[in-house]
Structures are given as structure tokens and as C-alpha cells.
Amino acid sequence: MQGYKADSGFAQRTAEIDISTLAPEFRINDVIRTTYEKVGLESLEAVRSLPARIGIGGLPPVLLNKVRPLLKYVQLTKDEYLFQQDDKVEFIYFPETAVISEFQMLADGRTIEVAVTGSESAVGIAAVWSTLPAVNCAQVCVGGTAYKIEIDVLERELTYSRPLQRWLHDQLNVYIKQLSQKVICNTHHAVEERFCTWLLMLHDRSLKSKFSLTQEYIAGVLGVYRPSVTCMAKALREKNVIDYVRGQIFITDKHKLRKMSCACYSELPSLISYAR
Ligand SMILES: [Zn+2]
The missing domain is CATH 2.60.120.10 (Jelly Rolls)
Structure with missing residues (x-):
């Protein structure tokens, strides 16, 4: 029954019935399954789960x-x-x-x-x-x-x-x-400001405050060497803006992060502005 992705309500209702006891003309689930398989279940799953x-x-x-x-x-x-x-x-x-x-x-x-x-x-x-x-x-x-x-x-x-x-x-x-x-x-903004802006952009787009990000990866994003990221992350942790442990970074204070970001955060395409 889990195969009937396009109508989970139908699957739930028919799960309560012993299909094998029904006359063939009432076994419509087989007809529906065959039809859905012809169309492609993957595409039906996509349609069903599109955000409204x-x-x-x-x-x-x-x-x-x-x-x-x-x-x-x-x-x-x-x-x-x-x-x-x-x-x-x-x-x-x-x-x-x-x-x-x-x-x-x-x-x-x-x-x-x-x-x-x-x-x-x-x-x-x-x-x-x-x-x-x-x-x-x-x-x-x-x-x-x-x-x-x-x-x-x-x-x-x-x-x-x-x-x-x-x-x-x-x-x-x-x-x-x-x-x-x-x-x-x-070109013009300090690496710490750029890092704060980038974290806010990830947060807005994923609605998460915890990310799997190594310092090596962050260095590659910002175009700097890893020791610069280590110093910057330490400074931000001391200000209670972020925290980190073994490849995980947590935003602990979004308002402080916003204050420490550069002006680009307001200029760059924002998910929030699209949702308004
Ligand atoms: Zn900037």
C-alpha cells in the first residue's frame, strides 16, 4: 500500500479492507497502481509534495x-x-x-x-x-x-x-x-562581516541554525586561509554569536550575527523578500 504515493488517504482506507475478499470489479487498487506505474511514481511523488x-x-x-x-x-x-x-x-x-x-x-x-x-x-x-x-x-x-x-x-x-x-x-x-x-x-568587506552574512544566508534558505561545515570548507567559501577562519570563529564564539564542535557550527544569537554582518545581507536576494 505504501506504493500509492499519489493518494495516501486512499491507501489508508483500502488498508482497512481485505482486498482479496472483494470481487474483481471492486479491486480498483490494481488498476490505479498499474496506471500510476505507467505515469511514473517518482513524478507523482514530486507533484504531491510541492510546497503550496x-x-x-x-x-x-x-x-x-x-x-x-x-x-x-x-x-x-x-x-x-x-x-x-x-x-x-x-x-x-x-x-x-x-x-x-x-x-x-x-x-x-x-x-x-x-x-x-x-x-x-x-x-x-x-x-x-x-x-x-x-x-x-x-x-x-x-x-x-x-x-x-x-x-x-x-x-x-x-x-x-x-x-x-x-x-x-x-x-x-x-x-x-x-x-x-x-x-x-x-573586495571591500572584512572577512568576519562576510562570514556573518554568509551564515545568515544559509540560515534563511535552510531554516536551520546548525550546519555541518569544516573550517577548511569555510576557508574555501571566503577565499582565505584556514588559520584566518580559526581566529575568526574563536572571536565570534567569545562574543556568543556562534559555537562550534568537530565540523558543526551553530548560530547561537541571530540578532548579534545580523549586527555583525555587512551591508550585502540587505542587498543580496533574500528568501524572506520573496515570501512576502
Ligand atoms: Zn559584504
Whole structure:
């Protein structure tokens, strides 16, 4: 009965009945199961669990309804790569509870984060209508759920939908805005301020206050050496802003963290502003 993902109420009701005692014409569960299997249970699960409040990827409900049969629900694990630099991007990802970091990698192996995306937008949109490989690599920073759609499939839908085209262009502008703000942030703001802003962005997108983040990883996000992260984390812990233990970081005072963040927190795309 657990297979009837599209109607758990139906499954529960029929679980109370001994189906084998019914005449064949009343054994509709077999008919439904066969139908659902033809459609694909995975896609039905995705449709059922789509959030009703603001949709995903900032998609207005009318557009979400249009593309939802084409989306596949996926679980993304921490540190998983969605694509690497110079890869062909095959899917666009709409994070639901997952948070994705995009990195620029230098020839000597150092990295710096250039964008962070949660359920307010999508990852990989620059690849639509483009044959160029990925400019950045995209890695799961906070594990969670997402929806994905094949680039070719979305491109086909865009051909027929002007509102969907406008949404895509808006998302590209939001993405460019974030890249621009990151340039300002990485050039002009103190590393401690940048770290506080980044933690707040993770918090807003995942609704979590505890993250699996090593100091090595944080150094790669901020583009600094690990000892700088060690000093900064220690200072923030002494001010009771964060705490940490063996690869886990906890936000202990969000208001203090907000006060210590840079102005970019107000400028960067916020999940809260999309939800309003
Ligand atoms: Zn900043």
C-alpha cells in the first residue's frame, strides 16, 4: 500500500479492507497502481509534495503549474557536485530545502564562493539557450531536497511561454546582481562581516541554525586561509554569536550575527523578500 504515493488517504482506507475478499470489479487498487506505474511514481511523488505557499525557484503559481509535471524530485546530499567547472550543464535545479554554493576555482586549487542559492531561485539557469560549459562549479552546501528539470525540456517549454521566458530573464538578472554584490563583498568587506552574512544566508534558505561545515570548507567559501577562519570563529564564539564542535557550527544569537554582518545581507536576494 505504501506504493500509492499519489493518494495516501486512499491507501489508508483500502488498508482497512481485505482486498482479496472483494470481487474483481471492486479491486480498483490494481488498476490505479498499474496506471500510476505507467505515469511514473517518482513524478507523482514530486507533484504531491510541492510546497503550496510560494512554489519553488520564485516561480509564480501559474508557471509552477505549467512546469510541475516536468520536474523530478531529488534528495541532494552535502558536498555533492551538481556540475563542475567546464561541465556541460544538463539540469536546472530548484532547491527546496537544500542550499547550493557556486564556486570559482583557481589554477592552484584555491576556491571562492560566487553565489549561494536556495528556494528563492534556481541553479544552472545561465545554461539555458547556451552551448557554453559551466563557468562555475555548483556544490551542495546544505543537504536537502530539490526539483530538477532537463535543460532541453525547459528550453522547449520556453519556446511556447512568454511569461516563462520573462521569469528566466528575471532570474538571470537576480543571478547577475548576486555575482556583482559578491565582487563588492569580497573586495571591500572584512572577512568576519562576510562570514556573518554568509551564515545568515544559509540560515534563511535552510531554516536551520546548525550546519555541518569544516573550517577548511569555510576557508574555501571566503577565499582565505584556514588559520584566518580559526581566529575568526574563536572571536565570534567569545562574543556568543556562534559555537562550534568537530565540523558543526551553530548560530547561537541571530540578532548579534545580523549586527555583525555587512551591508550585502540587505542587498543580496533574500528568501524572506520573496515570501512576502
Ligand atoms: Zn559584504
